[in-house]
Amino acid sequence: MADRTVSELVAAARGGELRATARLLTFVERGGDLAEQVAEATHDHVGNAHVVGLTGPPGSGKSTLTAAWAIRLAEEGRRPAVLAVDPSSPLTGGAILGDRVRMTAAAAAGVFIRSMATRGHAGGLALAVPGMVRVLDVAGFDPVIVETVGVGQVEVDVTAATDTAVVVVTPGMGDAVQANKAGLLEVADLFAVNKSDRPDAADVRRDLELMLDLSKLTGHGRPDAVVRPTIVSTVATTGRGVAELADAVDTHLEALRDAGLLEARREVRRRAEVRSHLEHLVLAASAAAVEAAFGAAASGAETADESPGATARRLAERLLTDPGS
Numbered sequence: 001m002a003d004r005t006v007s008e009l010v011a012a013a014r015g016g017e018l019r020a021t022a023r024l025l026t027f028v029e030r031g032g033d034l035a036e037q038v039a040e041a042t043h044d045h046v047g048n049a050h051v052v053g054l055t056g057p058p059g060s061g062k063s064t065l066t067a068a069w070a071i072r073l074a075e076e077g078r079r080p081a082v083l084a085v086d087p088s089s090p091l092t093g094g095a096i097l098g099d100r101v102r103m104t105a106a107a108a109a110g111v112f113i114r115s116m117a118t119r120g121h122a123g124g125l126a127l128a129v130p131g132m133v134r135v136l137d138v139a140g141f142d143p144v145i146v147e148t149v150g151v152g153q154v155e156v157d158v159t160a161a162t163d164t165a166v167v168v169v170t171p172g173m174g175d176a177v178q179a180n181k182a183g184l185l186e187v188a189d190l191f192a193v194n195k196s197d198r199p200d201a202a203d204v205r206r207d208l209e210l211m212l213d214l215s216k217l218t219g220h221g222r223p224d225a226v227v228r229p230t231i232v233s234t235v236a237t238t239g240r241g242v243a244e245l246a247d248a249v250d251t252h253l254e255a256l257r258d259a260g261l262l263e264a265r266r267e268v269r270r271r272a273e274v275r276s277h278l279e280h281l282v283l284a285a286s287a288a289a290v291e292a293a294f295g296a297a298a299s300g301a302e303t304a305d306e307s308p309g310a311t312a313r314r315l316a317e318r319l320l321t322d323p324g325s
């Protein structure tokens with residue numbers, strides 16, 4: 001059992017074995033040769049899952065909403081999977097603990113859940129997430145929901161690289177504006193105004209509508225939008241609006257299909273993944289080259305009579321004109 005090959009694990013995952021899926025996800029998450037083998041074994045089997053990104057500011061209720069939504073889907077007989085990208089900030093440690101309780105409830109309802117910490121994934125998130133989504137797709141999960149905190153560019157990029165991007169906003173001073181600043185409005189296919197049990201929820205809705213009106217003039221909306229984003233009001237803690245959210249997500253997929261844009265989005269996603277791999281390879285190669293050039297030439301005797309910048313320029317020139325040296 002312990003030494004099944006990657007292709008045996010893929011076959012088992014396709015047959016519904018959760019443990020095989022979990023192992024494949026671990027391989028992809030760690031990166032390296034096994035991750036490459038998983039990619040080889042899975043890349044031409046994909047495309048059945050609706051890949052949905054769900055993002056929003058910290059504490060907006062993303063995990064609560066995701067759990068409620070996924071449980072609902074599982075109860076309808078679908079096979080949802082959740083890939084929860086946890087923030088690495090020590091400040092949110094408590095929230096992750098809270099997640100575990102909700103996630104346990106979701107797992108009990110038959111939702112496949114995988115958490116990954118962003119810690120140790122500096123830049124690697126953009127590589128690991130698409131590979132993990134592919135494993136879940138091949139394993140027959142649908143939809144695959146990727147939950148990330150919308151704070152950094154990488155998280156926003158991860159969300160953009162889905163079929164449908166849900167942005168969660170909440171009432172509270174200027175949250176919609178904050179979401180705009182973080183670039184979230186530019187990836188949103190639909191909005192969930194969560195915590196709509198709060199009195200100022202109507203204001204957030206109005207702000208969003210206004211921003212959507214304006215975005216037509218300023219071009220600040222999602223450039224490849226098929227329809228004007230739907231705004232759904234939700235209360236994740238009670239389940240209010242969760243059915244509407246589920247419907248809106250399904251409707252968006254239909255709209256993409258009807259417009260013939262689903263494949264185009266997936267092609268953009270594939271190209272973005274190629275780019276991430278390319279960046280990763282080139283960065284690793286350049287780091288190695290810098291080490292080698294520096295180690296070979298940075299001794300004091302050779303550099304004493306020039307400025308550090310001049311030494312670096314000389315080394316860089318040699319490196320770039322003759323990368324093999």
Ligand SMILES: Nc1nc2c(ncn2[C@@H]2O[C@H](COP(=O)(O)OP(=O)(O)OP(=O)(O)O)[C@@H](O)[C@H]2O)c(=O)[nH]1
Pocket residue numbers: 057058059060061062063064065092095096098099149194195196197198234235236237238
């Ligand atoms: N009143 C109210 N509270 C909510 C609602 N949804 C979530 N909460 C609460 O908001 C807090 C944060 O919820 P989470 O689901 O952990 O939020 P999150 O966006 O996943 O948080 P991070 O992962 O830390 O970014 C929890 O205490 C939830 O119980 C809601 O609709 N109404």
Ligand SMILES: [Mg+2]
Pocket residue numbers: 062063064095099
């Ligand atoms: Mg969360």
